[in-house]
Amino acid sequence: MIESEVMRRREVLRRIALLTGGAVAAPAVLACLQACAPKEGAPAAAAAWTPKFFKGTQAEVVTAIADAILPKTDTAGALDANVPAFIDAMLADVYAADAQARFNQGFEEFGGKAFLERDQAGRSAYVKESLEKALAAEHAGKPFILTTRELTLLGFYTSKVGISENMEYVAVPTAFHGCVPISSLPKPVYWE
Amino acid sequence: METNSFDAIVVGTGISGGWAAKELTEKGLKTLVLDRGRMIKHGEYPTALKDPWELPYANRITQETRTRKPVQSRTGYPTPANTHWFVDDLDHPYTEINKFDWLRGYHVGGRSLMWARQSYRLSPLDFESNAKEGVAIPWPVSYDEIAPWYDKVETFAGISGSKENLPQLPDGIFLPPHDLNCVEQEFKLRLDQKMGRKLIIGRCANLTAPLTHDESPQRGTCQARNLCIRGCPYGGYFSSVSATLPSAERTGNMTLLANQIVHELIYDHEKGRATGVRTLDAQTGKATEYFSKIVFLCASALGSAYILLNSTSSRFPDGFGNDSGELGHNIMDHNKPGGSSAQVEGHLDEAYTGRRPNGFYIPRYRNVGKDKRAYLRGFGYQGRAQRTNFARYNDSTLMGDELKKAIREAGPWSIGMTAFGEILPYHENHMKIDHSRKDKHGLPVIAFDAIVRENEIEMQKDMRDDAAEMMEAVGYKNVTVRSDNFNVGNSIHEMGTARMGADPKKSVLNKYNQVHACKNVFVTDGSFMVSSGCQNPSLTYMAFTARAANHAVEELKKGNL
Numbered sequence: 001m002i003e004s005e006v007m008r009r010r011e012v013l014r015r016i017a018l019l020t021g022g023a024v025a026a027p028a029v030l031a032c033l034q035a036c037a038p039k040e041g042a043p044a045a046a047a048a049w050t051p052k053f054f055k056g057t058q059a060e061v062v063t064a065i066a067d068a069i070l071p072k073t074d075t076a077g078a079l080d081a082n083v084p085a086f087i088d089a090m091l092a093d094v095y096a097a098d099a100q101a102r103f104n105q106g107f108e109e110f111g112g113k114a115f116l117e118r119d120q121a122g123r124s125a126y127v128k129e130s131l132e133k134a135l136a137a138e139h140a141g142k143p144f145i146l147t148t149r150e151l152t153l154l155g156f157y158t159s160k161v162g163i164s165e166n167m168e169y170v171a172v173p174t175a176f177h178g179c180v181p182i183s184s185l186p187k188p189v190y191w192e
Numbered sequence: 193m194e195t196n197s198f199d200a201i202v203v204g205t206g207i208s209g210g211w212a213a214k215e216l217t218e219k220g221l222k223t224l225v226l227d228r229g230r231m232i233k234h235g236e237y238p239t240a241l242k243d244p245w246e247l248p249y250a251n252r253i254t255q256e257t258r259t260r261k262p263v264q265s266r267t268g269y270p271t272p273a274n275t276h277w278f279v280d281d282l283d284h285p286y287t288e289i290n291k292f293d294w295l296r297g298y299h300v301g302g303r304s305l306m307w308a309r310q311s312y313r314l315s316p317l318d319f320e321s322n323a324k325e326g327v328a329i330p331w332p333v334s335y336d337e338i339a340p341w342y343d344k345v346e347t348f349a350g351i352s353g354s355k356e357n358l359p360q361l362p363d364g365i366f367l368p369p370h371d372l373n374c375v376e377q378e379f380k381l382r383l384d385q386k387m388g389r390k391l392i393i394g395r396c397a398n399l400t401a402p403l404t405h406d407e408s409p410q411r412g413t414c415q416a417r418n419l420c421i422r423g424c425p426y427g428g429y430f431s432s433v434s435a436t437l438p439s440a441e442r443t444g445n446m447t448l449l450a451n452q453i454v455h456e457l458i459y460d461h462e463k464g465r466a467t468g469v470r471t472l473d474a475q476t477g478k479a480t481e482y483f484s485k486i487v488f489l490c491a492s493a494l495g496s497a498y499i500l501l502n503s504t505s506s507r508f509p510d511g512f513g514n515d516s517g518e519l520g521h522n523i524m525d526h527n528k529p530g531g532s533s534a535q536v537e538g539h540l541d542e543a544y545t546g547r548r549p550n551g552f553y554i555p556r557y558r559n560v561g562k563d564k565r566a567y568l569r570g571f572g573y574q575g576r577a578q579r580t581n582f583a584r585y586n587d588s589t590l591m592g593d594e595l596k597k598a599i600r601e602a603g604p605w606s607i608g609m610t611a612f613g614e615i616l617p618y619h620e621n622h623m624k625i626d627h628s629r630k631d632k633h634g635l636p637v638i639a640f641d642a643i644v645r646e647n648e649i650e651m652q653k654d655m656r657d658d659a660a661e662m663m664e665a666v667g668y669k670n671v672t673v674r675s676d677n678f679n680v681g682n683s684i685h686e687m688g689t690a691r692m693g694a695d696p697k698k699s700v701l702n703k704y705n706q707v708h709a710c711k712n713v714f715v716t717d718g719s720f721m722v723s724s725g726c727q728n729p730s731l732t733y734m735a736f737t738a739r740a741a742n743h744a745v746e747e748l749k750k751g752n753l
Contacts, residue, residue, distance in 0.1 A: 068591065068592075069591055069592075069595065070592070070595065070596065071592055073592065073593050073596070075596060086250075089248070089249065090249060090250070090252070093249060093254045093255055093256065094249050094252045094253070094254050094255060095255075096255065096258075124591060124592065127591065128589050128591055131588075131589045132589055135587060135588075135589065146586070146587060149586060150583075150586045153582050153583065153585060153586060153599075154250050154583070155250065157581070157582040157599065158244045158245060158247075158250040158251075159245050160243070160245040163244065163245065166596060166599065166600050167600060169243065169244070170546075171241075171243060171417070172415050172417060173415065173416040173417065173545060173546035173547060174415050174416060174546070175415075175416050175545075175546050176370060176371060176416040176544065176545070176546035176547070176548040177371060177544060177545045177546060178370070178371025178372055178373040178374070178376075178377075178544050178548070179371060179372075179373055179374040179377060179542060179544060180542070180543055180544060180545055181541060181542065181543075182540070182541050182542060182543040182602060183541065185543060185545065188600040188601065188602070189543065189545075189579075189602060190244075190581075191578070191579045191580065191581040191602065191603065192418065192547055192578065192581065
């Protein structure tokens with residue numbers, strides 16, 4: 001592992017620790033530094049990874065946005081599902097250059113510094129306001145905040161914890177029944 | 193040479209090659225079956241059992257895939273769950289004189305592993321239209337002649353569907369139909385009431401009940417996972433790998449070789465017949481010759497036409513069996529310019545369980561009976577209604593627990609459908625060999641020049657307008673018309689490159705799929721099609737292949753080949 005990568009990873013970890021109030025179990029963080037594969041069910045803040053796409057404060061800001069949209073409540077939140085790493089990977093490996101550029105430009109306009117200075121309730125209000133603005137305006141391409149939201153939902157509701165805590169995914173349904181009362185379904189259903 | 197000699201050689205293992213292998217081996221012929229791609233055995237489906245969270249990138253196509261597989265990506269298919277079934281376009285290039293989508297899977301089973309499984313018969317109307325309308329040449333086969341072969345292949349493959357008594361879409365031998373869901377049932381009723389149009393459940397090669405024969409013990413019933421494209425370890429849908437090749441294997445008469453690229457037929461001038469094929473090993477480049485009494489080309493309409501065009505000799509300077517000049521011409525596909533979608537109000541207390549690997553079908557109604565349009569032929573629609581998922585909250589301001597709770601509820605219903613229309617055979621729509629470019633094996637590539645023309649463009653208007661009109665007529669909200677720029681090939685139903693006909697001056701094959709000028713070569717993939725219908729064609733390839741194999745064995749017995 002090259003040194004700059006280690007430094008970058010430590011920096012991300014430090015910032016995420018700050019962001020989540022610093023309550024990070026040190027051994028978990030160190031273990032992750034060694035092995036660096038995000039583990040299912042690990043504490044949210046321990047989800048460290050080497051960003052492939054994010055630069056500067058992007059990882060920190062996107063992590064905070066995902067956390068504001070889908071926070072941990074009595075059920076798991078976006079950070080439990082390693083959504084920030086998912087968003088980073090999607091931007092790096094799935095999004096085309098024009099969509100990446102739009103994301104970067106939108107990030108600059110989002111005002112990450114002012115956002116991060118707020119407490120949790122303040123961040124939530126900031127995200128909501130920014131969503132309202134984005135939805136009210138006409139855009140040539142998808143705005144930063146809507147891309148981040150879409151990826152947050154996609155990452156969470158295709159993750160094991162996101163699916164299993166919120167709906168019933170039946171791997172092998174065995175049969176199709178076309179028209180049943182929804183009241184006959186035991187749990188919320190995973191819809192394709 | 194002894195060890196390389198067989199009774200029959202089958203080139204390709206897709207829908208048609210699998211059937212040729214099964215029929216010829218079951219009739220006792222020692223048969224060599226060649227595929228240009230890697231070996232796949234039933235059960236070897238690496239992503240088949242992966243849950244959503246086990247697939248990277250939420251199963252979206254990556255930029256790396258788009259870079260290596262730019263053509264395959266035009267369809268949206270090569271996602272992380274499926275990309276191993278689609279060729280690397282950089283390794284397998286071709287020339288597009290006009291933009292042409294050529295979707296391929298180079299492995300044993302070919303595209304029978306990834307096909308959409310929709311299985312419809314052509315109708316008497318389809319077999320008669322060319323003759324009645326003076327289009328191209330008449331079909332040399334009638335519906336009544338092919339009907340028993342449809343019976344045979346449907347029974348073996350297991351096709352689910354409903355009997356409808358529609359003259360333009362003959363019933364077959366069906367396993368029980370899938371259910372239409374609640375919204376689709378209502379759409380069916382209202383379409384019939386308001387417009388007199390039929391909506392039926394799709395007919396598909398998924399086992400909604402056990403097969404009615406015991407020839408495929410390796411196959412179980414469909415488990416309603418709707419992950420068919422990854423390969424089904426349950427054998428719930430028909431593919432060469434799950435169905436026909438295991439039957440061929442059990443006869444003990446099949447030698448199946450992977451990684452063998454057939455690039456040329458061997459022609460014996462004195463005997464006036466083909467004596468075998470020349471191959472290159474896809475991995476080592478080693479050249480080999482294999483010999484046989486008969487050859488079945490089942491390498492796909494474009495693949496088989498390539499082999500024929502590439503097999504030149506003093507007898508066939510313009511390609512094998514190409515006395516008519518029609519080889520490589522008359523490329524057809526299905527016209528697919530879009531469709532419609534809408535939101536459906538109500539039905540919030542209704543749902544479905546399981547994931548149906550099938551949708552609804554609106555059979556052709558244009559130019560049927562008294563309906564007369566400015567264009568020839570018609571189209572059908574394939575679609576489905578469903579409850580919407582979490583993505584309906586992408587463009588929303590809902591956050592936190594409120595958002596989680598909202599997403600746990602089933603979303604409102606949406607409905608969508610896509611039109612598939614007939615494309616007429618035009619001599620001008622053709623492929624040829626581009627000798628200026630070579631692939632990594634040193635073989636020249638294909639150049640395609642095929643476009644939709646006046647009749648198709650005229651039909652496209654109806655295909656989009658009718659889609660919207662039907663959804664509006666039944667009262668759906670926010671009806672959206674989808675308008676796609678269609679390239680020939682994008683429906684992955686390419687056909688017609690070696691059409692059959694009664695007149696050898698105007699066709700490449702006779703009515704039994706034999707090359708007119710060399711009767712021991714049979715071509716039974718989509719090449720033989722004289723018109724395209726608007727129905728998904730694979731079932732028709734199965735039926736004609738089984739019939740041709742039967743004919744080949746009879747002719748061999750009579751000493752005619």
